[in-house]
Amino acid sequence: MKKKITIVSIHSCPNEKIGLGNSGGLNVYVKNLHSYLLSNKFESNLITRKHGKCDFYKHSSKVLHIDSKKAVIEKDVIFNRIKSNTDILISNYWTSAVFSNDHFNSVNKKYHIPHTLEYLKKKHFPKYVMDSTRYKLEKKSMINFDKIICFSSLEKKVLIENYNIEPSKILSSSPGFDSDLFFKIPKVESREKINLHINDKLILFVGRLDLLKGLDIAINTIEIIKKSHPNIKLGIVGGDYGSEAQKIIEKDLNKMNLTDNIIWFGSIDHQKLNYIYNASDIVIIPSRSESFGMVALEALASETPFIISNVGGMAEIIKSNKKCILVDKITPESFGDLLLKFFENKIKNENDEDSRINIQDYNWDKIFHRMLN
Template sequence: MRVAMISMHTSPLEQPGIGDAGGLNVYVLNTARELARAGHRVDVYTRATRPSQGTVVDVTEGLRVINITAGPYEGLEKAELPTQLVAFAGGVVEYARCHGLRYDVIHSHYWLSGQVGWLLRDLWAVPLVHTAHTLAAVKNSYRSEDDTPETEARRICEQQLVDNANLLVVNTRDETDQLVEHYDADPTHIEVVSPGADTKLYTPGTSRNTERSRRELGLPLHSKVVAFVGRMQEFKGPQVLIRAVAKLFERDPSRDLRVVLCGGASGATADRAYYQDMVRELGLHRRVRFLDPRPPEELVALYQAADIVAVPSYNESFGLVAVEAQATGTPVVAARVGGLPVAVADGTTGVLVDGHAPENWADALAKLLDDDETRIQMGEAAVGHAEEFSWAACAQRLEEGYLQARLMPQQDCSARRAIGDGHHFDHHGG
C-alpha cells in the first residue's frame, strides 16, 4: 500500500522532549519505518519549521518526510496552528497532484492532523484512519489544578473525527472506553494496537555499562538514582517527583539519592526555570540535575544509569518511556492512569501509584530504593515484559487496520448533514 501519514504539528524527525515533540514523534517515526520495511510506501506530511529542511527528506527506503510550508517557519505557537489548517491541507493536495501521487489510506495523528485527513479522505476517496494520541476531554478530567484546560473547540474537532473517521486506532482498551464514554464512539470502529519499543537499541546494561554511563553523566557511582524523561510540563508531572523527593529528604536528610530530569520545556509552564526554582526552594539543588533532551542512542545511557525511572504523568495513552526504561532493565514507578497499567506490570516490573500526592510517591520510591533485592528482580522481569511490545508487531496490526478500513463503507452525505446541523454536538453540550 501507499500510505499518507499526517503529522501536521510536529515532525517525526524532531527531537522528543523538546517543545511539542514527544511520544507521538517516536510512534510516527517507528511505525512508518516498520511499514516501509514491510514493503509499503509511506509519506509523512508535516509542517515545515525551518527553510533548511528541504521539501523532502528520505528517511529510509520506502519512507519520506514531506515538509509543507504553511505559515511562518518560526514564531507560531501550537494554539495558533488551526489558522494554518487550510494552507497545510492545500500544500498537501498540491504536492500530491504535482507528483501524481495516489494513496490507498490516510493515517492522521492528533486532532489537527485529523482535520486535514478528514478533508483529504473525501478529496482522494480513500479511507481515513485516525490516532488521537491524547484527547481533550480526557486531559481535562485528569489535569492538575495548575494546568491549563484544553479548549471546547478542540473537543468539538475531536468529536467530528470520531464521527467521521473510517477507523480509530488506540493504544489500549482503556482508550477505547474513554472514546465511548466521552465521545460516544462506536466500538466496532476502534482498533487496539499497542505501541512498541526498540528493544535492539534499549538493552539491559551490565555493571560496566552503568558505571560508564554514570561517569559520563557526572553521577556518583554508589548513589541511588531516579530519572525522569519527558517534556517539562505540569501534565507530565515533574513537579510530583520533585515534591516527593523533598519528602524523602525530610524523612531522612542523609539519604544518598540523586535525581535526573531529562527534557525540554513545554506547555503553559514553558520555562524550565519554573522547575529549577522549585528545586532550589525545596533545598534540592545539590541533589537534582536537569539535562537537555537527547536522541535515543544517548537516552539508553540514562536509563541504564538509573535505579528507577519515574513516570508521574496525569495521563498517558500508553507510556513509551516506561517501556523503554524496562527494556534496559530498569524498573518503573508510574501513576496508575491511562495505558501505564498495561505498560508496567504492577508489582512485577515496577510499582503503580494511585494519585499524585507527594507522600504516596515518596512511599513508593522509598520502598523500592531501600529494597535492593526486589528492585533488581523487577529490573530482570522488566526486560522480558518490554519484549512483548515491538514496533514490528505494531506496524503489522496497523497494516491489518488499514486493510479493514479499506473494506468499510464511506459515510453518506445524510449522516454528514446531521452532524453539521449540530444535532450531535447538542447531545454533548457543545
C-alpha cells in the same frame, strides 16, 4: 503489491528534538512508524508541519513539509501526487484529523490515532480545564475515519461514551517499540558514560515540562526523600534547557534547597538516553494523564525498575510486573513513601517468569500488522 501509505502529523515534525516544546511521544511514534514502513519496502509518505531547518531528508526523501494554509497546499504538486496515490491514511493527533478530513476524504482506508484526548485528560485529572473548542473538533473530526486506534480500555470507553464512536470502529493497540534502541548495559559502564558516581542514588524523570507529565510531583518527591537520603539525585531528561520555564523551575529548586540534587540532561538522543536509563536506580513516571506511556517500555527494555501513576495503557499492561511499582494516588507523599521503601529494600523489584513482559510483543512488525488486519 504493497499498499501506498500516507502518514499525517500536522502537530509537529517528528524530527524536532524530543522533549522540546510540543515534541514528545507522538513524534517518536510517527518517526518510528515511518522508518519501519520504509525499511520494510512499503511506499510510505509522511506529511508534516513546516518548521525551521530539518535534516529529515537525510533519512528519507519521503517527507513533505507543508504550509497548512489550504490555498497554498492545493497548489503543491508533490502534495497532490501523494494525495492521489494513497491507499491507506494514518492520521496522528486531532490537528491531523482535521487536516485529513479537508484533504483526504476520498482515500479508501483511513485510520486515526488520537494519542491524547481532551476528555481523557479530564477523566484522569479532574482538575484539568478542558478546551471545549478542541473537544468539539476532536469529536467532529473522527466521524469520517474507518478505524480509531486507542491505547487503553479507559480511552476506548471515553471514545464510545464521550465521542460517540461506534465500538466496531475502535481498534485497541499499543505503540510500536524498537528494542534495538533500549537494552541492558552494566550499571558501572553506564555511570561512567554520564559521569555519575557508582554509589549515588539516581531517580530518573523523562518527559516534557508539562503539568500533566508531573515533573512538579517528581521534584516534591525528591524533597521528601532528601530528608533521609541527602545525596539523592533527580535526573531530568527533556524540556527546553535554558528556557523561561526551566529558569522558573530552577528558582523554585533554589528556594527548596534542591539545586544540587537535580541533574538536567536536556533533550538527548536515544543512545545517551539508554545509558541514562541503565545508570538509574529507578525511573519515576508521575503522569497525571497518559495515553500509553512509552517511558515505561523503555525502562523495561533496559531492565530498570520504575514507579508509575496508575493511568494510561501501559499501567494496565504492567500491573503484574515485579519491576514496576504502581501508584494509585498521584501525590508526592505516595511516590515518596514507596520510593523510600524501595531504597530500603522493602519492595521486591526483580522480574520473575510469570510477570515478565516480552518486549518483542511490541515490535513494529507485530503492531503494524495487527493494525492492518
